Amino acid sequence: MINIILGTRPEIIKLSPIIRKLEEKNIDFKIIHTNQHYSKNMDKIFFEELNLPNPDYNLNIGSGNHGEQTGKMLINIEKVLLKEHPDIVMVQGDTNTVLAGALTASKLKIKVAHVEAGLRSFDKSMPEEINRTLTDHISDYLFAPTENAKNNLLREGIKENKIYVVGNTIVDATLENLKIAENNDKAISFFNSIADEDYFLLTLHRAENVDNKERLFKIIKNILDITKIYDYKIIFPIHPRTKKRLLEFNLYDRLKNNKKIKIIEPVGYLKFLLLEKNASLILTDSGGVQEEACILRVPCITLRDNTERPETVEVGANILVGDNKDKLIKSIDIMLSKKRLWNNPFGDGKSGEKIINIVFDIR
Numbered sequence: 024m025i026n027i028i029l030g031t032r033p034e035i036i037k038l039s040p041i042i043r044k045l046e047e048k049n050i051d052f053k054i055i056h057t058n059q060h061y062s063k064n065m066d067k068i069f070f071e072e073l074n075l076p077n078p079d080y081n082l083n084i085g086s087g088n089h090g091e092q093t094g095k096m097l098i099n100i101e102k103v104l105l106k107e108h109p110d111i112v113m114v115q116g117d118t119n120t121v122l123a124g125a126l127t128a129s130k131l132k133i134k135v136a137h138v139e140a141g142l143r144s145f146d147k148s149m150p151e152e153i154n155r156t157l158t159d160h161i162s163d164y165l166f167a168p169t170e171n172a173k174n175n176l177l178r179e180g181i182k183e184n185k186i187y188v189v190g191n192t193i194v195d196a197t198l199e200n201l202k203i204a205e206n207n208d209k210a211i212s213f214f215n216s217i218a219d220e221d222y223f224l225l226t227l228h229r230a231e232n233v234d235n236k237e238r239l240f241k242i243i244k245n246i247l248d249i250t251k252i253y254d255y256k257i258i259f260p261i262h263p264r265t266k267k268r269l270l271e272f273n274l275y276d277r278l279k280n281n282k283k284i285k286i287i288e289p290v291g292y293l294k295f296l297l298l299e300k301n302a303s304l305i306l307t308d309s310g311g312v313q314e315e316a317c318i319l320r321v322p323c324i325t326l327r328d329n330t331e332r333p334e335t336v337e338v339g340a341n342i343l344v345g346d347n348k349d350k351l352i353k354s355i356d357i358m359l360s361k362k363r364l365w366n367n368p369f370g371d372g373k374s375g376e377k378i379i380n381i382v383f384d385i386r
């Protein structure tokens with residue numbers, strides 16, 4: 024029996040192809056939701072849209088400092104695992120939920136499967152880098168999306184026979200759900216109501232960008248400056264962490280009062296895919312959004328100094344600009360005239376199936 028542990032928006036989205044396959048194949052599984060994300064449009068909306076079964080356990084952990092949040096998760100996940108006795112625990116990505124799920128399982132000698140293993144930004148100041156590195160080192164099945172990710176793991180001494188290069192389940196999720204979105208009346212009418220002229224799509228939530236007042240100030244100033252140079256609207260579905268910080272640092276109104284910037288609440292996956300697919304350009308610091316932009320052949324500019332998704336840069340789909348205004352403007356010019364011809368480096372959209380076949384030894 025397998026227990027899937029998830030807690031945040033990207034984990035729900037990226038595990039959805041695996042959960043669908045488990046259902047299709049009638050394999051026994053349970054979902055343990057830490058509720059690291061709990062606002063409706065960061066959580067429930069994805070279960071509904073992606074047609075996922077309700078979690079078997081909601082641990083109601085919510086937000087908190089890293090130690091507090093991760094500690095509460097360890098205590099509560101352990102109780103469930105002691106009751107359920109799964110053979111395998113599966114986690115995806117690099118959040119506190121992932122580290123807590125993998126660590127609890129590993130202490131109980133339950134096998135750990137890590138989906139999206141081997142990503143490295145080589146920046147240990149990011150909480151995600153710590154979470155993903157530690158999780159990889161206590162995992163039994165490491166599902167690396169690319170050869171590059173596999174090589175990161177081999178360099179750290181992880182045994183090759185535990186590593187499987189299977190692509191990234193985000194390709195499965197993007198391709199499957201884009202088709203659904205393009206036929207979904209609600210998503211289409213939302214899109215038509217908001218995207219009435221050419222636009223850049225913006226997302227921002229990384230702690231190193233939004234929790235640092237000086238850096239956030241610079242990034243927001245850059246965004247305001249580009250509205251004076253380019254004749255594009257900027258659509259900004261705002262992550263709750265970012266909204267909180269912008270309000271705290273008195274920056275929210277400066278964005279809100281700019282006529283070319285449209286701040287909206289975070290949206291469901293179908294609406295977001297339409298916004299991505301039809302954007303002239305995507306500006307982001309999100310991991311998943313860098314991948315989706317690359318898959319959908321929409322040019323991306325990443326507002327970070329590094330990325331654990333270097334494949335997107337290598338194929339020409341993404342440029343890193345950090346908080347540097349000159350680099351940002353140069354990159355916008357490059358990306359707006361770019362031919363969208365790159366190949367998707369993250370696999371063929373069958374990662375979910377491959378992962379299930381490996382874990383359950385289905386030939």
Ligand code: UD1
Nearest residue numbers: 031032059060061062065086117118119120150151263264
């Ligand atoms: C977390 C992950 C990050 C991932 C992101 C996906 C960690 C350390 N970080 O960051 O890697 O990219 O999820 O979105 O695990 N909040 C709400 N409602 C919610 C969730 C959060 O209002 O449903 C607000 C709270 O004020 C909270 C803040 O957002 O304090 C941050 O939430 P948290 O889960 O700690 O981190 P994220 O920034 O969401």
Ligand code: UDP
Nearest residue numbers: 033036260289290291292295309310311312
């Ligand atoms: N996403 C969404 N609605 C939004 C913003 C993002 O559905 O308003 C999706 C997006 O398509 C991607 C995922 O959320 O699949 C990325 O999540 P996030 O940026 O929060 O986390 P990260 O990938 O950086 O960990």
